[in-house]
Amino acid sequence: MRFTVRSLGGKLIISAALTLLLCMLLFSAGSWLSLKFYYEHTATSVASRHLSALRKAYQDQVNLLKAAQHIDDRFASELAQAASNRLHIDELNVALCESKDVKGTTMHNIAAHIPENDLCSPGALNVIDDYLTLSTGRLQIPNHLSGSPSLVIVDIEPLYIFNAGTTKRAILILIGLGIFIIAFGVTVYALVARTFFIGPIRRLQARISALVAANANTELTGTTIDELSMLARSFSLEPGGSAWRNRLSPGTHYACEKRLTALVWS
DSSP: OOOOOOOHHHHHHHHHHHHHHHHHHHHHHHHHHHHHHHHHHHHHHHHHHHHHHHHHHHHHHHHHOOSOOOOSHHHHHHHHHHHHHHHTOSOOEEEEEETTEEEEESOTTGGGTSOHHHHTSTTOEEEETTEEEEEOOOBOOTTOOTTOOOEEEEEEEESSOOSHHHHHHHHHHHHHHHHHHHHHHHHHHHHHHIIIIIHHHHHHHHHHHHHHHHHHSOOOOOSSOOHHHHHHHHTTSSTTOHHHHHTSOHHHHHHHHHHHHHHHHO
């Protein structure tokens, strides 16, 4: 089934609608990608600061230990609390791993989102579901036998952090992207209209002016720069236009009318 639009106004409306649809699709895709990149970058920066505090808190714990420390949820909570006090924040989530196994954590449902093999990889950055994890390298556990498994500290961050600062920056990103998409849409529509509508009308106007001058020994002098108004006057579509048509030969008038019909109704 072929859909044909024969009206010039209809073609302009269809072009505007398609341009608007393109802008909406670009804005949707651009918003999703921009916000995803922004929140991942923010979460990575936060995780780096938290992991540095966790490493320092672990070193402090190592210096205070007199015997082998059992790695469990309690030790993970103490380590997270020490790092939170150092950063002056309320809450921090951490996981402690040995040999790719989680031995202690403050977030017990993390295994449902991230496999332990990925979570406990040394120096790994993971983005899965709504969480971002960043781990240290292998750390030596004090007072443990040589050859025993090393410790990996993993900081766990929510991927989407909503607060006054991140929300404000996200809104600014969307506003900037919206302005860019609007400018892009206006540019595209202007190019389409100039290429497929304004250009052909101007060429037809120049052709009609040349035909009238050649056949009627006169010159078209329009009082407006509106191409359609001048063409209407040339074909008696406005008052005062009949004089132009009467001076044209039948063959010339037919040629002009054929060109105009092809432009408007094709």
